[in-house]
Amino acid sequence: MAVSIKPDSAQIKITARPHVNTPAISGTSMSYTGTPIQATGEVTLLGAPGDSASGWTVGFVQVQWIETNWCYYRGQTANDGSIFIQRARPPARPNQACCDCVNGSPPGKLFYSTIPAHGEIATGTGGAIFPLKLTVSHFDQPADTVNLVETNSLKGKPNFLAESQMEFHFCTILSVRDPAGKFHHLLSFYWNVHWQATFHPTSFTNPPAGFNIQVVPAGSSANVGHLIKGTPTDRRFVGILNSTPTQSCNQVAAAEVTGPNRHEAPIWQNFDVRRA
Numbered sequence: 001m002a003v004s005i006k007p008d009s010a011q012i013k014i015t016a017r018p019h020v021n022t023p024a025i026s027g028t029s030m031s032y033t034g035t036p037i038q039a040t041g042e043v044t045l046l047g048a049p050g051d052s053a054s055g056w057t058v059g060f061v062q063v064q065w066i067e068t069n070w071c072y073y074r075g076q077t078a079n080d081g082s083i084f085i086q087r088a089r090p091p092a093r094p095n096q097a098c099c100d101c102v103n104g105s106p107p108g109k110l111f112y113s114t115i116p117a118h119g120e121i122a123t124g125t126g127g128a129i130f131p132l133k134l135t136v137s138h139f140d141q142p143a144d145t146v147n148l149v150e151t152n153s154l155k156g157k158p159n160f161l162a163e164s165q166m167e168f169h170f171c172t173i174l175s176v177r178d179p180a181g182k183f184h185h186l187l188s189f190y191w192n193v194h195w196q197a198t199f200h201p202t203s204f205t206n207p208p209a210g211f212n213i214q215v216v217p218a219g220s221s222a223n224v225g226h227l228i229k230g231t232p233t234d235r236r237f238v239g240i241l242n243s244t245p246t247q248s249c250n251q252v253a254a255a256e257v258t259g260p261n262r263h264e265a266p267i268w269q270n271f272d273v274r275r276a
Contacts, residue, residue: 002047002051003045003046003047003051003052003053003056003124003130004045004046004047005043005044005045005046005176005184005186006043006044006045006046006131009042009043009044009133010041010042010043010174010186010187010229011041011042011043011174011187012039012040012041012174012187012189012227013039013040013041014037014038014039014189014224015038015039015040016035016036016037016038017037017222017224018034018035018036018037018141018142018191018193018222018224019034019035019222020032020033020034020193020194020195020220020221020222021033021034021035022197022213022215023164023195023197023199023213023215024213025148025210025211026145028147028148028149028207029145029146029147029148030145030146030147030148030161030164030199030211031143031144031145032143032144032145032146032166032195033141033143034141034142034143034193034222035141036139036140036141037138037139037140037141037191037224038137038138038139039060039137039138039172039189040135040136040137040138041058041060041135041136041137041138041174041187042058042133042134042135042136043058043133043134043174043176043186044131044132044133044134045124045128045130045131045132045133045134046130046131047128047130047131047132048130049130051128051130052124052125052126052127052128053124053125053126053128053130053132054123054124054125054126054179055124055178055179056123056124056134056176056177056178056179057111057121057122057123057124057176057177058121058122058123058134058135058136058174058175058176059111059112059113059114059120059121059122059136059174059175059177060111060112060113060120060121060136060138060172060173060174060175061099061110061111061112061172061173061175061183061185061241062099062100062101062112062138062140062170062171062172062173063097063098063099063100063170063171063173063237063240063241064096064097064098064100064168064169064170064249065096065097065169065170065171065234065236065237066096066167066168066169066192066236067087067088067093067096067167067168067169068088068165068166068167068194069086069087069088069093069144069165069166069167069256070084070085070086070087070088070164070165070273070276071084071085071146071161071163071164072084072085072161072162072163072164072271073085073149073150073152073159073160073161073162074159074160074162074268075152075155075157075158075159075160075268076157076158076160076204078267078268079155079266079267080152080155080157080158080159081152081154081155081157081159081264081265081266081267081268082152082159082162082264082265082267082268082269082271083150083152083159083262083263083264083265084262084263084269084271084273084276085146085150085260085261085262085263086260086261086262086263086273086276087256087257087260087261088256089261091259091261092255092256092259092260092261093252093255093256095252096236097236097237097239097240098240098245098247098248098249098252099240099245099247099248099249100112100140100170100248100249100250101113101245101248101249101250102115102118102250103248103250110175110177110183110241110244110245111175111177112138112140112172118137118139119136119137120136120137120138120139121136122134122135122136136174138172140170140172142168142193144166144253146161146164147161148160148161148207148208148211149161149206149207149208152264152266153264154264154265154266155266158204158206160199160201160204160208161199161201161211162198162199162200163196163197163198163199164195164196164197164199165194165195165196165216165219165273166193166194166195166196167192167193167194167195167219168192168193169190169191169192170190170191170192171188171189171190171232171234171237172188172189172191173185173186173187173188173232173241174186174187174188183241184231185230185231185232185241186229186230186231187227187228187229187230188227188228188232189224189225189226189227189228190224190225190228191222191223191224191225192221192222192223193221193222194219194220194221194222195219195220196215196216196218196219196220197213197214197215197216197219197220198213198214198216199211199212199213199214200212200214261276263276
């Protein structure tokens with residue numbers, strides 16, 4: 001018999017759920033960190049004596065399908081101006097959805113990581129004994145940083161971080177790639193991390209001596225959904241699962257930083273985050 005995937009053998013266990021930390025100063029940046037999400041997965045392959053499991057690979061695929069990433073800055077006085085930086089909308093971020101891969105693992109592989117030491121993939125071999133159970137693990141710990149101070153070019157004055165919101169939404173999928181290169185997406189779960197806070201400098205030096213940080217409870221959380229059987233059909237990212245990505249989310253994020261949508265005003269202005 002030909003090697004095949006045992007029906008209903010895919011299993012995922014969430015071994016650590018993520019939590020978000022209060023934003024904190026790190027040098028000249030505000031840092032957004034949290035604890036990691038961790039999971040294990042397993043899939044069983046069927047075959048007859050003499051069949052080869054070579055070319056069969058089990059691993060995790062992860063897509064990011066929502067990002068919110070904006071910061072608001074104000075000068076010491078209303079006449080020192082304000083700045084709104086939007087990193088999550090065009091042209092800074094042309095598309096929301098992207099294939100999430102660790103640095104050093106090519107996005108063309110689709111798997112989150114193909115680095116053996118990470119344990120994110122497991123491969124079959126010739127001479128395997130069937131049924132063959134392949135187990136993998138998943139680890140991710142989203143984080144980001146923004147500048148504490150931005151210079152307002154209209155006034156030539158430092159503008160200080162006053163508010164920010166970060167949201168990253170993911171779908172993580174336990175998948176099998178067969179020897180022909182076809183992916184079989186078997187089991188998945190959604191998860192996300194959110195940070196939102198307001199900031200007030202304790203001094204108006206550059207950089208400030210510190211900030212009073214007030215977390216916005218409604219905008220700060222980490223969540224993990226239930227397991228969903230079968231190939232995801234979510235139109236917001238399903239196209240990524242049926243293609244060979246040319247960019248990873250890390251590469252998309254790097255472009256956001258170098259070319260964000262920047263809006264400046266000569267006074268303290270209330271920017272519309274829905275449109276800016």
